Amino acid sequence: MARTSPAQFVREVRQELAKVTWPSRRELIYTTISVIAMSGIMALFFFVVDQIIAWAVRLVLGLGG
Numbered sequence: 001m002a003r004t005s006p007a008q009f010v011r012e013v014r015q016e017l018a019k020v021t022w023p024s025r026r027e028l029i030y031t032t033i034s035v036i037a038m039s040g041i042m043a044l045f046f047f048v049v050d051q052i053i054a055w056a057v058r059l060v061l062g063l064g065g
Contacts, residue, residue, distance in 0.1 A: 023031065
């Protein structure tokens with residue numbers, strides 16, 4: 001395996017970073033809001049499913065009165 005000097009590594013990293021397409025501030029805000037909203041929706045969905053499964057298990061096993 002070829003060894004790369006630290007200076008060469010830094011140069012290559014800078015070249016690769018120059019190729020990156022960074023999102024605009026607006027895109028970043030909308031994407032962040034979308035991720036937070038979807039996380040909340042999924043958390044609510046899994047909470048409801050968990051409650052339904054827990055209710056079914058209590059019903060089948062006769063636990064909890």
